[in-house]
Amino acid sequence: MNRLILLVKTQGLILKHRVFRLRKGVLFKGSLLGTLALLFIAGYYLFFHRIFSYLDSIEEFPLFFVLGLTERLLGMVFLASFSMLLFSNLLTSIPTLYLSRDLDLLMSCPLKRGNVFFFKWSGSMLNSSYMVLIFSLPIFAAYGRVFEAGVFYYLMLGGIMLLFILTPAAIGGVVSLSLMRFLPAKRIHQLLTSLGVICLVIIVVLIRLLRPEQLWNPGSAENFTNMLNRLTVPSSPYLPSFWATKALLFARSGDYVSLSRYLCFMLAAAVGTIGLLLIIARKIYYEGWASAQESKKKPHRLREGTILDRSIRGVLKRVNPIYRALLIKDIKVFLRDATQWSQLFLLGALIFIYLFNIKNIPLPTPFFRNIVSFGNLGLGGFVLAAVAARFAFPATSVEGKSFWIIHSSPINYRGFLWSKFFLFVIPLLLLAEVLVYSSNLLLKVDRYFMTMSLGTIFLMCVALTGLGVGMGALFPRFEVENYAKIAVGTGGLFYMIVSLVYIAIIVGLEVNPVYLHLSRQLDPHFGGWAYSIPFYGGVVLISALVTWLPMRMGVKALRRYQLS
Amino acid sequence: MSSPISCEGEMIELSRLKKRFGGVVAVDELTLNIRRGEFFGFLGPNGAGKTTTIKLMAGLLKPTAGRMRIGGFDVVEQPLRAKSIIGFIPDRSFLYEKLTGREFLVFIAEVYGLEPKSYKPMIASLLKEFELTPWGDELIESYSHGMRQRLVICSALIHHPQVILVDEPMVALDPKGVKLVKELFTRLCQQGVTIFMSTHTLSLAEELCHRIAIIHRGRLVAVGTREELRKRASIPQTGLEDIFLELTREEDESVNSAGKDTGVNPQA
Numbered sequence: 001m002n003r004l005i006l007l008v009k010t011q012g013l014i015l016k017h018r019v020f021r022l023r024k025g026v027l028f029k030g031s032l033l034g035t036l037a038l039l040f041i042a043g044y045y046l047f048f049h050r051i052f053s054y055l056d057s058i059e060e061f062p063l064f065f066v067l068g069l070t071e072r073l074l075g076m077v078f079l080a081s082f083s084m085l086l087f088s089n090l091l092t093s094i095p096t097l098y099l100s101r102d103l104d105l106l107m108s109c110p111l112k113r114g115n116v117f118f119f120k121w122s123g124s125m126l127n128s129s130y131m132v133l134i135f136s137l138p139i140f141a142a143y144g145r146v147f148e149a150g151v152f153y154y155l156m157l158g159g160i161m162l163l164f165i166l167t168p169a170a171i172g173g174v175v176s177l178s179l180m181r182f183l184p185a186k187r188i189h190q191l192l193t194s195l196g197v198i199c200l201v202i203i204v205v206l207i208r209l210l211r212p213e214q215l216w217n218p219g220s221a222e223n224f225t226n227m228l229n230r231l232t233v234p235s236s237p238y239l240p241s242f243w244a245t246k247a248l249l250f251a252r253s254g255d256y257v258s259l260s261r262y263l264c265f266m267l268a269a270a271v272g273t274i275g276l277l278l279i280i281a282r283k284i285y286y287e288g289w290a291s292a293q294e295s296k297k298k299p300h301r302l303r304e305g306t307i308l309d310r311s312i313r314g315v316l317k318r319v320n321p322i323y324r325a326l327l328i329k330d331i332k333v334f335l336r337d338a339t340q341w342s343q344l345f346l347l348g349a350l351i352f353i354y355l356f357n358i359k360n361i362p363l364p365t366p367f368f369r370n371i372v373s374f375g376n377l378g379l380g381g382f383v384l385a386a387v388a389a390r391f392a393f394p395a396t397s398v399e400g401k402s403f404w405i406i407h408s409s410p411i412n413y414r415g416f417l418w419s420k421f422f423l424f425v426i427p428l429l430l431l432a433e434v435l436v437y438s439s440n441l442l443l444k445v446d447r448y449f450m451t452m453s454l455g456t457i458f459l460m461c462v463a464l465t466g467l468g469v470g471m472g473a474l475f476p477r478f479e480v481e482n483y484a485k486i487a488v489g490t491g492g493l494f495y496m497i498v499s500l501v502y503i504a505i506i507v508g509l510e511v512n513p514v515y516l517h518l519s520r521q522l523d524p525h526f527g528g529w530a531y532s533i534p535f536y537g538g539v540v541l542i543s544a545l546v547t548w549l550p551m552r553m554g555v556k557a558l559r560r561y562q563l564s
Numbered sequence: 565m566s567s568p569i570s571c572e573g574e575m576i577e578l579s580r581l582k583k584r585f586g587g588v589v590a591v592d593e594l595t596l597n598i599r600r601g602e603f604f605g606f607l608g609p610n611g612a613g614k615t616t617t618i619k620l621m622a623g624l625l626k627p628t629a630g631r632m633r634i635g636g637f638d639v640v641e642q643p644l645r646a647k648s649i650i651g652f653i654p655d656r657s658f659l660y661e662k663l664t665g666r667e668f669l670v671f672i673a674e675v676y677g678l679e680p681k682s683y684k685p686m687i688a689s690l691l692k693e694f695e696l697t698p699w700g701d702e703l704i705e706s707y708s709h710g711m712r713q714r715l716v717i718c719s720a721l722i723h724h725p726q727v728i729l730v731d732e733p734m735v736a737l738d739p740k741g742v743k744l745v746k747e748l749f750t751r752l753c754q755q756g757v758t759i760f761m762s763t764h765t766l767s768l769a770e771e772l773c774h775r776i777a778i779i780h781r782g783r784l785v786a787v788g789t790r791e792e793l794r795k796r797a798s799i800p801q802t803g804l805e806d807i808f809l810e811l812t813r814e815e816d817e818s819v820n821s822a823g824k825d826t827g828v829n830p831q832a
Binding site for chain 1: 652
């Protein structure tokens with residue numbers, strides 16, 4: 001136990017030094033980012049405050065209906081958080097438990113393996129959970145504020161969230177331990193493939209449990225009672241997210257007996273899964289770790305001039321040889337590094353859910369279909385931003401500790417960064433255009449909406465890639481071992497915030513031309529085309545700026561970068 | 565990128581070079597001039613500023629003050645031209661683990677703008693010379709520490725650098741590797757390549773270097789041939805180890821007495 005405390009203390013010390021021993025420039029950047037993040041969280045809180053206030057203020061809705069709707073909303077937040085926690089715990093635990101560099105040192109010290117495991121697992125849990133907490137806590141705080149919860153509610157909220165993050169972390173740990181033990185360690189890429197598929201299945205199942213289309217179209221319900229029945233029917237009473245929702249509701253209403261019941265369920269689940277995790281870890285963690293070490297050292301012979309090599313060179317024949325060398329290196333490293341390409345599963349999951357939901361939205365008239373297609377642009381932009389955060393944003397950081405090779409070579413950083421840009425913009429463009437085209441086909445939109453969406457998503461894709469690659473160079477994280485972690489740092493969060501603001505501006509600018517088009521459908525004499533030009537001009541101009549400016553700043557930052 | 569330089573005079577010129585990290589001065593007013601074809605040793609205790617100096621010259625760090633010219637190119641103003649004639653061998657080498665040794669060398673060659681017809685035979689010969697041919701098509705992640713060090717040395721030589729900056733070259737090399745590198749460096753110097761080598765291994769510096777500089781607490785304590793250093797330390801008929809210890813002790817004493825005079829603790 002003492003040793004475990006020592007490990008935690010050391011980690012605390014590292015964290016303290018990270019926070020308090022920042023260099024001046026980093027400190028400034030950190031405070032700026034911190035302020036922006038706080039502003040974003042405040043805005044996020046106000047947004048949900050407004051939603052809850054709105055629900056509370058509609059006089060036509062009876063109270064039981066409002067409470068039912070609120071419960072459903074909170075249930076969705078908990079279920080989405082639960083699936084995110086499972087997903088990120090699964091992805092984080094293998095690199096943390098098996099591939100961290102400090103494990104060599106820890107395993108060679110006279111420490112109990114159980115302590116080492118528990119220490120690394122706790123770290124993985126914190127890393128996987130903090131972002132979900134940041135995004136869900138303001139919602140619960142807004143709910144408490146609008147529905148006049150007392151201090152007891154906020155105290156309980158802390159306890160509920162603590163219990164809530166333990167179970168998915170333990171499940172993630174159990175799955176990772178089992179996979180590492182029962183699959184040959186030298187086949188780590190197969191293992192990550194399995195993980196990706198598991199994540200995809202879990203997410204789809206959870207999203208289906210939400211039955212989001214019911215909430216989307218409340219007007220289609222025959223009457224309030226029927227709808228409320230559907231809303232309040234517990235979609236999955238055995239899920240910890242359901243218990244957490246109930247516990248939170250009873251913490252607000254002050255029903256201590258029911259609250260204790262659900263807290264007991266959560267506690268039992270947490271203790272049970274952690275107990276199981278520790279038993280399994282005692283039996284198989286060390287063996288799994290040891291065989292992972294062996295697999296790292298195992299020679300892996302690759303022939304010179306493979307088909308892959310020749311085809312990449314063929315495609316890039318006309319590219320400047322220096323940038324071609326960079327591109328070839330990046331493509332090969334990406335394809336061979338399972339921690340990098342396994343991120344593609346996230347992409348697969350996102351696309352699947354996206355198209356699945358588009359197909360399930362009930363849309364009676366062409367007018368609604370066009371409106372949804374327009375809203376879909378915002379959603380498509382969000383999916384793109386999430387994908388770019390995983391691929392384009394880490395483009396510079398992924399050089400890792402090998403960055404000295406680039407930094408000491410006669411490479412022009414403008415070319416270096418633009419080669420990264422082109423590496424990602426082409427596949428992202430393909431993805432975005434196919435996504436928007438197929439969802440518009442599903443929605444059966446008219447030609448105007450098809451052209452407008454394809455054009456807008458093209459600009460968004462270029463801009464979000466430029467923003468990602470540029471900001472990734474502005475906030476490089478060469479020290480991060482785990483590829484998945486690069487996107488979830490402060491820089492990544494900042495990137496997501498800026499992306500969302502950009503998407504909102506673009507969609508906002510296009511509201512007017514879209515309104516004109518829809519009005520013309522009703523009355524052909526309505527408005528002239530020329531009126532739309534400044535708005536579309538604005539979209540092009542802002543997208544160009546969002547592409548170019550961060551890239552320029554990124555190039556400058558890399559030129560100034562000091563590799564100590 | 566840049567045409568080969570016919571530099572009869574100084575190949576490395578450091579003028580009042582200074583590097584400060586927050587309140588700590590890592591390199592202080594360092595001035596050095598190193599000729600073409602010279603093997604220059606850079607010695608100093610741990611934390612003296614050796615690695616910082618090499619990183620400054622390689623363009624990995626920006627100086628707080630002072631100037632650096634390599635082959636006539638200003639490292640800060642013309643970084644690409646300066647880097648194109650430098651071969652850099654760091655003490656700790658992180659490489660692209662998911663490339664094979666051969667692919668890594670191809671990458672470096674292309675980054676330095678070489679054509680396949682010139683780099684292919686060069687890579688084959690370097691891999692052979694460093695006994696890496698059987699491992700050339702293995703991923704770097706399976707290489708031992710010593711093999712990585714050999715690969716880094718290969719990568720630093722592939723573009724025929726005119727200046728080699730090398731930080732602790734013999735770390736991780738086996739005796740055979742050490743011999744190989746010593747012979748190679750000597751041969752390169754004879755061909756006109758300038759070598760700037762930072763090391764703790766005094767015997768190595770004594771054996772190979774034309775001139776040696778000793779740096780302590782970021783400041784240049786002494787520079788010259790072994791004979792000149794011996795005179796400077798006022799201890800005749802002795803090895804480099806005694807000279808080194810004497811000169812760094814002198815520097816410690818002068819800093820300590822300066823601290824006493826001003827009431828400042830130099831260790832603080």
